[in-house]
Amino acid sequence: MSSISDKCPYKKCDGSSLIWIMDHEEGRDFARECDCKEFKKLRFKLSNAQLPSEFADTTINSFDVEIYEKAESQEQATLAKRYAGNFVKNFDLIREEGKGLYLYSRTKGSGKTRLAASILNAIVKVYDKDGRRVSVYYSSTADLLGEIRRGFDKDADVKSSDVIDAVRNVDLLVLDDIGVEKTGDWVEETFTRILEHRLLNMKLTIFTSNLAIDELDSKYPEGRVRDRIKKMAFPVKMPEEQIRSMLAEKENEDMLNLLLG
Template sequence: MRRVERCDCWREGLSARLMEEARIPPRYRRCDLETFVTYPNEKLLGAVKLARRFAAEFPAIQKGLCLIGPPGIGKTHLAVAVLRRVILTKGARGLFYDTRDLLRVIRSTYNPLVRTAEMDILRPVMEADLLVLDDLGSEKTSEWVEETMNLIVNTRYNERRHTIFTSNYDDTPDDADPDCLKSRIGFRIHSRLHEMCEFLEFDGADYRHLPPNGGVDDLVTMWKVKPNRRTLPARAKGPIRAQLRQPAQGKGPDLGWTGGKAGS
């Protein structure tokens, strides 16, 4: 019996449809692992190496990825490059969402004038073979946000579906820091992420500031002169109180800042 084989045009059509359904923003549609510009940065090179291995071995991998670092260092490029690679080479159903945009779209379904149901948005997110959630932690925290994100993350965790997260927030052990990843996304999601993802924290030059004809040497220079993003002003140890100065004759009491006079 003669075996029927799919023609190349069918495969190309399938890839094109999967790419269209992946919702990759136009700015990132050409992102590729081979075009990612690297420079002597050990942690960045390690992240690129792991991203390539992830794409090559997908879906026979144990964990997803969580790329953490400051803006502009290539986290989204790497995440989308992996997503594109597994769609085009493995025929995987992939999906990209900026976390804030995903929550906005879900919230819009509560509008009675919108005919799209909440599950119409959530189902592809929870069932995609590979999901990229960009900018995790940037969303304004609330009980609804945490419960919605918990539903998505837990469902994908239970179904063993792989996810790539990116975030600008450090994964520090200081639970009291309101700007650490755990505080931004909640303890439950943070715990799940450590079970389902390999964390890659790296720093580097901001590619968005690279001159049009810039190259590796420029990236190295930019990285070396870049201020340490973890060097922040010390937090006040107690509540800040307004200090009253002695008023000038005939004037009301003056607050100890440049905001004006009390009672004026």
């Protein structure tokens, strides 16, 4: 009989993802897979997707619309949550259409990234469970540009062309905070190349931004980024209300309760 370890999230095995059972009639041990094997596969896949650990366990169901204080915000969040759920539910059909989502609001910390991460998590879990394959990747636009720039260094482990190819071809890309990065001709040309390839090959992209799609021209004056995103994604208005600080306060309250016993 195998020992139980904290390395197993279900407290069923010793962390090896195998549960050893003694067959007294046969006089030998045999093993069966623990539920944590699938859990670890999901975590590994999400880790490779570069999703921040803060959002590793976020789900659409746990996206709390009541944390918003204004009635208008709750209505917008409820609608956005419904869109997110149906995006996952109808993912196979949506892949055929090649249309992603564009989550936007001017307010920082309004829940855009959290909801986008929840969709990515749901897609990974559904597809791994059903034995289908879907590659996913998350990045903020600033981090992505930084990674591409580092790839130009002659000693770089990962070349810029490899980064661009990976982002152009991944099945589901979450591109976070588009419009906050420092822009210029090179940045606009780089994003145009990436978006054009994804558009033509019907690869799904979920964007988050503090700008509406039509406002992207203020950052990308050539208009090519805006035009492609219009074709690539359905706009989803998020509330103009910050919840990041409220979530932090709730987490502090939960921590206090633990510390006080």
